[in-house]
Amino acid sequence: MAKLQKFFRISSQPASDKPRAGHSSGHSRRQTRLSTVMCLLCICAGVSGAAPQRKPRPVQPATATRIDYSRFLHATKQHQEACNTCHQAPSSNWKTARAFPDISDYPDHIACVRCHRGQFFKGAQPPICANCHTRVSPRDGVRFAFRNPARARQFTVEFPHDKHQDVIAAWRTSPTVIARNQVVRRTFAHALQTRTDYNNCTICHAPNREPSSPPLAGWTDQYVPGLDTFRTAPATHAECFNCHWKGPQPAKENCGGCHKAATPYVPETTPKRISMKFRHEGGGPKQIHLAECTTCHINITKAASIRGLKPDVPITGCTECHNKSGLREDLNKELAAIDKDKDFVCSYCHLSDVGKRNAPSGHYLVAERTPLQPKDLK
Numbered sequence: 001m002a003k004l005q006k007f008f009r010i011s012s013q014p015a016s017d018k019p020r021a022g023h024s025s026g027h028s029r030r031q032t033r034l035s036t037v038m039c040l041l042c043i044c045a046g047v048s049g050a051a052p053q054r055k056p057r058p059v060q061p062a063t064a065t066r067i068d069y070s071r072f073l074h075a076t077k078q079h080q081e082a083c084n085t086c087h088q089a090p091s092s093n094w095k096t097a098r099a100f101p102d103i104s105d106y107p108d109h110i111a112c113v114r115c116h117r118g119q120f121f122k123g124a125q126p127p128i129c130a131n132c133h134t135r136v137s138p139r140d141g142v143r144f145a146f147r148n149p150a151r152a153r154q155f156t157v158e159f160p161h162d163k164h165q166d167v168i169a170a171w172r173t174s175p176t177v178i179a180r181n182q183v184v185r186r187t188f189a190h191a192l193q194t195r196t197d198y199n200n201c202t203i204c205h206a207p208n209r210e211p212s213s214p215p216l217a218g219w220t221d222q223y224v225p226g227l228d229t230f231r232t233a234p235a236t237h238a239e240c241f242n243c244h245w246k247g248p249q250p251a252k253e254n255c256g257g258c259h260k261a262a263t264p265y266v267p268e269t270t271p272k273r274i275s276m277k278f279r280h281e282g283g284g285p286k287q288i289h290l291a292e293c294t295t296c297h298i299n300i301t302k303a304a305s306i307r308g309l310k311p312d313v314p315i316t317g318c319t320e321c322h323n324k325s326g327l328r329e330d331l332n333k334e335l336a337a338i339d340k341d342k343d344f345v346c347s348y349c350h351l352s353d354v355g356k357r358n359a360p361s362g363h364y365l366v367a368e369r370t371p372l373q374p375k376d377l378k
């Protein structure tokens, strides 16, 4: 009975919100109440079949404006109250779901019912339940993983690398650091990796150990990047909440400090790259590419945002080894090949999507060549 009480607790709240047009679709409050009671009856009965038969209602015309109550959008105006009006931090299930206090679950019913009474207590299979539950049933509380990997993302993440350069380095050896006169303490312990860390970037960007799944359009040139190619990026809060739980802003409930609203999108399965053939753990048998990250990533540590970093790794980070006369001349060879054949596609570092385009002036500069004139490229 305890489970049902949750429903009663919510449904017996005074209906202080005026029934809004659209939600009650013209029903009087009394009728809304009635259907609430009827739905509660079906919840009590546990089986939808045992629910009392309802009078058939006129079916809503299927217009283009019909609202899909199984797809929650943050962009809807009424969904834009403070993030913590819906999201609790930590979620009540965190101890079973995670190794650290986290937002590991969906908002509770109470976050929705005050506005969505009409949708919650409508019929035996209210579509709104499917935002969170795998099965729509009054007895089954099982929910999707939070976040649901099958759903389009509604936020991108923001991480100012510049603000973290010093704090992260200091914090690895001590439980407290001072940043801008602010003492930052570890708010809970979370085991970090202990492998060799270049500038501590590896805390968040480990070597990738999962085979990449092909992009929707398939692999360009059928080139499948190996396990030694990519570096990962944080996919959970594990790398942030050590400091940002109760510590510096954005703290746990300030979701919007890190998550920036975006047009819903399907995340890329593989990182977008200019030099797809560059392998972080490659560079011959000596794996010479495994080096201090900032020798190549010269811009990121100064970057206040991860957006618009173009290019983060300039070709000057490669030419010391790949374009020295007498040693390797990978770039020179390709530039020379273009001189002979305007349709030559550069493929040492790039795939054809980039290698068939005109090389940027920086490439000619490091190779000490005069850039081709537009007329030469005809």
Ligand code: HEC
Pocket: 072, 074, 078, 079, 080, 081, 082, 083, 084, 085, 086, 087, 106, 107, 111, 131, 147, 148, 151, 152, 153, 154, 155, 255, 256, 257, 259, 260
């Ligand atoms: C009206 C309630 C409500 C408010 C307010 C709200 N959320 Fe959500 N949020 C939800 C629900 C419901 C889901 C699950 C949606 C889904 O699975 O598609 C969710 C999912 C998410 C997710 C995971 C899905 C994704 O797109 O990555 C993030 C991140 C998130 N919310 C961040 C925020 C931020 C940031 C704010 C404040 C700016 C916020 N939420 C405000 C209800 C809310």
Ligand code: HEC
Pocket: 021, 022, 023, 067, 068, 069, 070, 071, 072, 073, 074, 076, 078, 079, 086, 107, 111, 112, 113, 114, 115, 116, 128, 131
């Ligand atoms: C402050 C009132 C309010 C709260 C709280 C609220 N909603 Fe809504 N919701 C609305 C309004 C208004 C609409 C627009 C459509 C309508 O009038 O029904 C809407 C629309 C929706 C839709 C249709 C798609 C969309 O996002 O526009 C879904 C799904 C939905 N809400 C789910 C939820 C869930 C789940 C919660 C709780 C986590 C929630 N809502 C909390 C007011 C609210």
Ligand code: HEC
Pocket: 002, 003, 004, 006, 092, 105, 106, 107, 108, 109, 112, 119, 120, 121, 126, 128, 129, 130, 131, 132, 133, 136, 137, 138, 139, 140, 141, 142, 143
């Ligand atoms: C915004 C997400 C969301 C929506 C929408 C939602 N639920 Fe839930 N539901 C939850 C969460 C979170 C819990 C766990 C609450 C807790 O244990 O604190 C839960 C718990 C339950 C439980 C188990 C109760 C218990 O005490 O274990 C049932 C049954 C349930 N929901 C049914 C429904 C039905 C039926 C609907 C649609 C009318 C619905 N839920 C809509 C998030 C949601």
Ligand code: HEC
Pocket: 157, 158, 159, 161, 164, 168, 199, 200, 201, 202, 203, 204, 205, 233, 234, 239, 240, 293, 294, 297, 300, 301, 306, 309, 312
């Ligand atoms: C505390 C975690 C953390 C640390 C430490 C960190 N990063 Fe990041 N980095 C991130 C996050 C989060 C992103 C964004 C990933 C995303 O967009 O999903 C990112 C993105 C990047 C990107 C991709 C930028 C792009 O164009 O999308 C590069 C390159 C990068 N980091 C390099 C570095 C280097 C080099 C260091 C060390 C100097 C470093 N990072 C340290 C968290 C971190």
Ligand code: HEC
Pocket: 198, 201, 202, 205, 229, 230, 231, 232, 233, 271, 272, 273, 274, 275, 276, 278, 280, 289, 290, 291, 292, 293, 294, 295, 296, 297, 313, 317
């Ligand atoms: C020898 C140069 C070089 C070094 C050293 C290097 N990187 Fe990179 N990194 C690159 C290149 C090139 C790219 C791809 C840029 C592009 O093509 O858009 C890249 C991309 C990335 C990305 C984006 C995801 C991906 O793999 O495409 C991350 C994150 C990253 N590097 C982190 C690191 C970290 C952490 C280190 C140190 C352990 C490091 N890099 C060392 C050259 C380097």
Ligand code: HEC
Pocket: 157, 158, 159, 160, 163, 164, 167, 168, 171, 179, 180, 184, 204, 234, 239, 240, 241, 242, 243, 244, 248, 249, 250, 257, 258
């Ligand atoms: C070692 C502790 C530590 C870790 C781990 C950490 N941060 Fe921070 N972060 C800080 C400190 C301290 C500041 C404030 C720096 C300042 O103001 O100069 C900060 C600032 C920020 C800001 C900028 C706030 C503003 O007002 O400009 C954002 C956004 C942020 N962190 C996101 C993240 C994300 C996302 C992660 C995880 C990928 C993360 N941080 C991991 C300590 C940390």
Ligand code: HEC
Pocket: 083, 087, 088, 089, 103, 146, 147, 156, 157, 234, 235, 236, 237, 240, 241, 244, 250, 251, 252, 253, 254, 255, 256, 257, 258, 259
């Ligand atoms: C200090 C920065 C920060 C704050 C504050 C923050 N997040 Fe996140 N969140 C991240 C980063 C970084 C990721 C991993 C990158 C990604 O996948 O978007 C993430 C991932 C998530 C995920 C997917 C996690 C998983 O394990 O699959 C959800 C859901 C989420 N955040 C929701 C929230 C909500 C809701 C809040 C507020 C209660 C919040 N976040 C507060 C930085 C933050």
Ligand code: HEC
Pocket: 274, 275, 311, 313, 314, 315, 316, 318, 319, 322, 330, 331, 334, 335, 338, 345, 346, 347, 348, 349, 350, 354, 355, 356, 357, 358, 359, 360, 362, 363
């Ligand atoms: C040693 C590796 C290497 C070789 C060889 C090379 N490139 Fe690049 N290329 C890079 C790197 C690194 C960048 C990104 C940084 C920059 O623009 O300096 C880049 C950038 C580019 C871009 C700009 C892509 C964008 O979207 O910004 C084009 C186009 C390009 N190269 C074409 C070529 C052509 C054509 C050749 C053959 C003549 C060539 N590259 C040979 C490493 C290489």
Ligand code: HEC
Pocket: 275, 277, 278, 279, 282, 283, 284, 285, 288, 289, 296, 313, 314, 315, 317, 318, 319, 320, 321, 322, 348, 349
């Ligand atoms: C410190 C020297 C050094 C630097 C810097 C360097 N490379 Fe390399 N790279 C090598 C060596 C050595 C090899 C192995 C060559 C061979 O076996 O033919 C290699 C191989 C490669 C290959 C062939 C695939 C592989 O990994 O074996 C590509 C593509 C490549 N490098 C791209 C780049 C790009 C792009 C940059 C700049 C972002 C870069 N390299 C910077 C030394 C370097």
